[in-house]
Amino acid sequence: MNTLTPKRRAILDFIRERIAEHGQPPSLADIAQRFGFASRSVARKHISALHQAGFIEVTPNQARGIRLAQPARRPQVLELPVLGRVAAGAPIGPDLDIHEQLLIDPSLFRRTPDYLLKVRGDSMIGDGILDGDLVGILQQAEARDGQIVVARLDGEVTIKRLERVNGGYRLLPRNPAYAAIEVGPEHDFCIEGVFCGLVRRD
Numbered sequence: 001m002n003t004l005t006p007k008r009r010a011i012l013d014f015i016r017e018r019i020a021e022h023g024q025p026p027s028l029a030d031i032a033q034r035f036g037f038a039s040r041s042v043a044r045k046h047i048s049a050l051h052q053a054g055f056i057e058v059t060p061n062q063a064r065g066i067r068l069a070q071p072a073r074r075p076q077v078l079e080l081p082v083l084g085r086v087a088a089g090a091p092i093g094p095d096l097d098i099h100e101q102l103l104i105d106p107s108l109f110r111r112t113p114d115y116l117l118k119v120r121g122d123s124m125i126g127d128g129i130l131d132g133d134l135v136g137i138l139q140q141a142e143a144r145d146g147q148i149v150v151a152r153l154d155g156e157v158t159i160k161r162l163e164r165v166n167g168g169y170r171l172l173p174r175n176p177a178y179a180a181i182e183v184g185p186e187h188d189f190c191i192e193g194v195f196c197g198l199v200r201r202d
Helices: 006-022 028-035 040-052
Strands: 056-058 066-068 078-087 100-104 115-120 134-139 148-153 156-165 168-172 181-183 189-199
Touching (some): 006 040, 006 066, 028 040, 156 189
Antiparallel strands (some): 134 189, 148 189, 156 168, 168 181
């Protein structure tokens, strides 16, 4: 929703209200009248933009052919590869062969991960990430300040909290026995992905 302009957000809210109150969506003429557009073609441009953004579905050549898009359903079971190990301690070298495929309940994760990594070490116990846990990782190269990330530092892989400082980064453990890792310009550093949740096997 935050990708919409205020006008398009208002139009989407109007569509939802009409469907809730009257059981049918507004026509282009209704939208043009409600928002003071000079013609239905202006309303059509906004509807087309909402359709392209995935918020609504449009049936061509119908006066009231607007429908709210159905939210994508999460799969009942995820099949995820275990790609190797990630250090919760000092970084360890990559070990990214597929070790196994697991069928996982998607409700274990806040977001749907792309793969799992097995944790080795105890530097993230303050965030409930223990040695031997399988962490779900969503592959992406950017992360917000404070997110738990899998990062590659000088060719080695670790899981830590990301802190942005003075245009650079620190990798923060969640165990007082470990020091933060300072990432300077001399380091080869990249974010591999963000933490989505974990699986703990007995």
